[in-house]
Amino acid sequence: MATETLTWLLPLPPLLAFFFIILFTNKRKALSHSLAVGAAALSWLGSMVVFVRALGVEEFGHEVFESVVDWLPTGDKFFQVGVLIDPLSAAALFFVAWTVLMIFVYSIGYHNFGQPKGDHDVPGLPPHGATVLDGKGKKKHVLSIEPMYSRFFAFIGLFAFGMYTLVVSNNLLTLFVGWEIMGLCSYLLIGFWYGKPSARNAAVKAFITTRIGDVFMLLGIAFLYSATGTLSFREIFTEETMHVLATTPAFFGLSAAGMIGLLLFIGTVGKSAQWPLHVWLPDAMEGPTPVSAMIHAATMVSAGVYASLRMFPLLTADFTGHGLTPAMSVVAFIGAFTAIFAATIAVAQNDIKRVLAYSTISQLGFMIAALGIGAYVAAAFHLVTHAFFKALLFLGSGSVIHGMEHGVLHTGNHRLDPQDMFNMGGLRRKMPVTFWTFLIGGFALSGFPLVTAGFWSKDEILADAFGHGHWAVFITLAVAAFLTAFYTMRQITLTFLGKPRTKEAEHAHETPLTMTVPLVVLAVFAVGYGWVGIPEHFPLLGGLIPNWFHEFVGGTLLERPEAVAFSIWPLLTSLGVALGGLGLGYLAYRNVQSAAQDKLQIPFLKNKYYFDEAYNFLFVRPAAWFSEVFVSKWIDKGLIDGILHAFGWIAGKLGFIFRTYFDAPVVNGFGDLVGEGTKKAGSAIRPLQAGRVQYYMVVSLSVALVVAVLYFVLA
Amino acid sequence: MSIPLSWFLVLAAALFSIGLFGVLARKNAVAILLGIELMLNAVNINLVAFWRYGNIAEISGQVFAVIVFAVAAAEVAVGLALIISVYRRRNTVVANDLDLMKW
Numbered sequence: 001m002a003t004e005t006l007t008w009l010l011p012l013p014p015l016l017a018f019f020f021i022i023l024f025t026n027k028r029k030a031l032s033h034s035l036a037v038g039a040a041a042l043s044w045l046g047s048m049v050v051f052v053r054a055l056g057v058e059e060f061g062h063e064v065f066e067s068v069v070d071w072l073p074t075g076d077k078f079f080q081v082g083v084l085i086d087p088l089s090a091a092a093l094f095f096v097a098w099t100v101l102m103i104f105v106y107s108i109g110y111h112n113f114g115q116p117k118g119d120h121d122v123p124g125l126p127p128h129g130a131t132v133l134d135g136k137g138k139k140k141h142v143l144s145i146e147p148m149y150s151r152f153f154a155f156i157g158l159f160a161f162g163m164y165t166l167v168v169s170n171n172l173l174t175l176f177v178g179w180e181i182m183g184l185c186s187y188l189l190i191g192f193w194y195g196k197p198s199a200r201n202a203a204v205k206a207f208i209t210t211r212i213g214d215v216f217m218l219l220g221i222a223f224l225y226s227a228t229g230t231l232s233f234r235e236i237f238t239e240e241t242m243h244v245l246a247t248t249p250a251f252f253g254l255s256a257a258g259m260i261g262l263l264l265f266i267g268t269v270g271k272s273a274q275w276p277l278h279v280w281l282p283d284a285m286e287g288p289t290p291v292s293a294m295i296h297a298a299t300m301v302s303a304g305v306y307a308s309l310r311m312f313p314l315l316t317a318d319f320t321g322h323g324l325t326p327a328m329s330v331v332a333f334i335g336a337f338t339a340i341f342a343a344t345i346a347v348a349q350n351d352i353k354r355v356l357a358y359s360t361i362s363q364l365g366f367m368i369a370a371l372g373i374g375a376y377v378a379a380a381f382h383l384v385t386h387a388f389f390k391a392l393l394f395l396g397s398g399s400v401i402h403g404m405e406h407g408v409l410h411t412g413n414h415r416l417d418p419q420d421m422f423n424m425g426g427l428r429r430k431m432p433v434t435f436w437t438f439l440i441g442g443f444a445l446s447g448f449p450l451v452t453a454g455f456w457s458k459d460e461i462l463a464d465a466f467g468h469g470h471w472a473v474f475i476t477l478a479v480a481a482f483l484t485a486f487y488t489m490r491q492i493t494l495t496f497l498g499k500p501r502t503k504e505a506e507h508a509h510e511t512p513l514t515m516t517v518p519l520v521v522l523a524v525f526a527v528g529y530g531w532v533g534i535p536e537h538f539p540l541l542g543g544l545i546p547n548w549f550h551e552f553v554g555g556t557l558l559e560r561p562e563a564v565a566f567s568i569w570p571l572l573t574s575l576g577v578a579l580g581g582l583g584l585g586y587l588a589y590r591n592v593q594s595a596a597q598d599k600l601q602i603p604f605l606k607n608k609y610y611f612d613e614a615y616n617f618l619f620v621r622p623a624a625w626f627s628e629v630f631v632s633k634w635i636d637k638g639l640i641d642g643i644l645h646a647f648g649w650i651a652g653k654l655g656f657i658f659r660t661y662f663d664a665p666v667v668n669g670f671g672d673l674v675g676e677g678t679k680k681a682g683s684a685i686r687p688l689q690a691g692r693v694q695y696y697m698v699v700s701l702s703v704a705l706v707v708a709v710l711y712f713v714l715a
Numbered sequence: 716m717s718i719p720l721s722w723f724l725v726l727a728a729a730l731f732s733i734g735l736f737g738v739l740a741r742k743n744a745v746a747i748l749l750g751i752e753l754m755l756n757a758v759n760i761n762l763v764a765f766w767r768y769g770n771i772a773e774i775s776g777q778v779f780a781v782i783v784f785a786v787a788a789a790e791v792a793v794g795l796a797l798i799i800s801v802y803r804r805r806n807t808v809v810a811n812d813l814d815l816m817k818w
Contacts, residue, residue, distance in 0.1 A: 689817060690814065690817060691813075691814030691815065691817025692810065692811050692814055692817075693810055693813075694738070694739055694740075694747070694810055694811070697738065697739060698739055701739075
C-alpha cells in the first residue's frame with residue numbers, strides 16, 4: 001500500500017472501534033476490549049510501517065509523504081486537507097502508537113477484566129469489590145469488574161482517533177479538529193466516574209480551562225488564514241510566506257508571525273497545562289489511571305507541545321540566534337516559570353498521581369522553555385522521551401493503586417486512601433515488576449545519568465540554554481530539574497522503599513500481566529529511546545551511536561538547526577542536579593513514617609500557591625455571581641420577566657375593563673335581553689293557551705270577525 | 716216557485732247560528748258534535764238552495780251536498796269514537812275538563 005494511503009487510514013480503526021462498541025457491543029465486555037485493542041494494534045502496525053518507510057528516505061525533511069484532497073470550496077479555489085508525514089510527525093507517530101497501544105492493553109487489567117461483578121457496583125462509580133467463595137467455602141473479597149467497561153474502551157478509541165488525526169494532519173484545521181475531539185474525550189474520561197462530584201467538577205474544570213486556550217487558538221488560525229490564505233504547514237512555512245508574515249506588523253509591536261504564533265501558543269498553554277491555565281491537570285487525575293497516563297501525560301498534553309513545535313517557525317520568525325524575539329521571550333518565560341513552579345508544588349503532594357500530574361506540568365514547561373529559546377530538536381526529543389517515561393510512571397502508579405486496593409479489600413478498611421503515599425511503603429517486595437519499571441521511569445524523569453532517556457533529552461535542553469547564553473532559563477530549569485529528581489526520589493522512597501506503613505500495604509499484590517507487560521515495554525523505551533539522541537561530541541559515548549534524532553527531526557525545519565557545541569558545564573549541572581536530587585530525596589525520606597514528619601508539607605505549597613482559591617475568587621465566583629445574580633436574578637427574572645409580567649398585568653387590567661364595562665353590560669346584557677324578553681313574552685301570552693277548545697274557538701271567531709269587519713269597513 | 720231564496724238562506728243562517736251557539740256554549744262534547752252537524756246541514760241547505768235557484772242543469776250543488784253528508788257521517792263516526800275513548804279514560808265528556816293541551 002502506498003505510504004500516503006496508509007497514512008490516511010491510520011486514524012480510522014479506533015474510530016470504527018468506537019462506533020462498533022457504542023452501537024453493537026456495549027453489553028459484551030470481551031468483544032469490546034478486543035475491538036478497541038485490535039483497532040489500536042492495527043493503527044500501531046500502520047504507524048510502524050509508515051515510520052520505517054520514513055526512515056528509509058534520504059533527506060526526509062524535503063521528501064515527505066503528503067497527500068491532499070479538496071474539501072471546502074472557497075470561491076474559485078478549494079480548501080485542501082490532507083495528511084503529512086514529515087520527520088516531526090513520524091517521531092510523534094512513533095511514541096503515540098506505542099503509548100496508545102500499551103495503555104489500551106493496560107486498561108484491560110486496570111478495569112479488572114475477568115473479575116466477577118461487584119456486590120453493589122453502580123455505573124458512574126469505581127468498582128467496590130465483590131465477595132466470592134473460595135474452594136473451601138470461605139468468603140473472600142476480590143476486585144470487581146468496572147460496570148461501564150465497554151464505554152471506557154469506546155471513549156479511549158475515540159480519543160486515539162483524535163490523536164492520530166492530529167499527528168497526521170497536514171494543516172492546522174484538521175489538527176484543531178483532532179485537538180477538540182481529544183478535549184471532548186478528556187472531558188468524558190475525567191468524568192468517567194460521574195457518580196463522584198469531584199470527578200464531575202474536574203471534568204467541567206478541564207473542559208472550560210482548555211476551552212479558554214482553544215478560543216485563542218481558533219483566533220490564531222483565523223488570523224493565519226486571513227493573512228496567508230492557507231493553513232497547510234508546508235505552504236505556510238515556505239520562505240516567501242514566512243518573510244511576508246514576519247514583516248507584516250500586527251498589534252502590540254509584534255509581527256503578524258509573532259502574533260499568530262502567540263495566539264496559537266495560548267492554545268498550547270491550555271492544552272499542555274502551562275501556567276496560568278495549569279489548574280485543570282491535577283484535578284483531571286480524578287479519571288481512571290489509564291486516562292491519566294494516556295490523555296494527561298503521554299498524548300493529549302503532548303499534543304499541545306506538538307502543535308507548538310509545528311508552529312515553531314512562526315514563533316521564531318525574525319530570530320537570528322542572538323536575543324530572543326518578544327514572542328519567544330513570552331514562550332520561554334511561561335515554560336521556565338511553569339517548570340519550576342509546578343516542581344515546587346509536586347514536592348508537597350501526597351497523592352501518588354498528583355505528584356505525577358505536577359511533574360507532567362513541570363516537564364511540559366521544560367519543553368515549552370526549550371521551544372522559547374529556539375531549541376527545537378531538544379524540545380521534540382524531550383517530548384518523545386517524556387511521553388514514554390511519564391506514561392510508564394502513570395501506569396506504574398495505577399498499578400500501585402491497584403495493588404493497594406487489593407490490600408484495602410483484604411482488610412476491609414475502605415476509608416483508607418489507596419493513593420496516599422504515606423499509606424504505602426515497602427511495596428518493592430510485594431510488587432517487584434511495578435517497582436523496577438517505576439524505578440526506571442522515575443530515574444528517566446529525574447535524568448539519571450547516561451542510561452536513561454530523560455537524561456539525554458533534559459541534558460540537551462540545558463546544554464542548549466547554556467550554549468546560547470540564556471542564563472535565566474538555564475538556571476531556572478536546572479533548579480527545576482533538581483526538584484524533579486528530589487520529588488521523584490521522595491515518591492519512590494515513600495511508595496516502594498522502607499517497610500509497609502499500613503496493613504493494606506502489607507497485603508498489596510502484584511497486578512495481572514495485562515498491566516505489567518505494558519510497563520515493561522514502556523520501560524524499555526524509557527531507557528532505550530535516549531540512545532538515539534546522544535550528542536556527537538559527548539565524552540566517550542558520543543559518536544558511538546550517531547545522533548539520529550537530531551539529524552532526523554531537525555530536517556523538518558527549512559534550515560537544519562546546528563547541534564549546540566559541547567560544553568562540560570551543562571553536563572556537570574545535569575549530573576549534579578539529577579544525582580543530588582535523587583540522593584537528597586532518598587536521605588530526606590528514608591525514615592519518614594507519616595505526613596507529620598515531612599518537613600516540606602508547607603501549606604503554601606500543599607495548597608498549590610492557592611491558585612485554585614485565587615481563580616475561584618477572581619473568576620469562578622464573579623462568573624457565578626454574574627450568572628446567578630446579574631443574569632438570572634436581575635436581567636432574566638427582573639428585567640425580562642418584569643417586561644413579560646408588565647404585559648401580563650396590562651393585559652389582565654384591559655381584560656378586566658372589557659369585562660366590566662363592555663362584555664358584562666353590553667354583550668351579556670343583549671344576550672340576556674333576548675332570552676329574558678322571549679321568556680317574559682312567553683309568560684305574558686301564556687294564559688291564551690287555556691287548553692279549552694271552545695275558548696280557542698271563541699277567540700279565533702272573534703279575531704275572524706274583527707278582521708272581517710275591519711276589512712269591510714276599510715274596503 | 717212561491718218561496719223566495721232568501722227564506723232558505725235565513726233558515727240556513729238561523730240553523731248555522733244555533734249550531735254555532737251549540738258548539739260554543741254546550742259543555743257536553745256530544746252536544747258540541749251535534750252543533751257541528753247542525754252547522755254542516757245549514758251549509759247543505761244553502762248549497763241545495765243555490766242549486767235550485769241557479770242553473771239546474773249544473774248538478775254540482777247537489778254533488779257538494781252529498782260530499783258534505785259523507786264527510787259529516789265520517790266525522791261523526793270518528794268524533795263519537797274519540798268521545799267514547801276519552802270517556803273511558805277520563806270518565807267525563809265535559810269539554811272544559813279536557814284541558815291536556817293547556818300550556
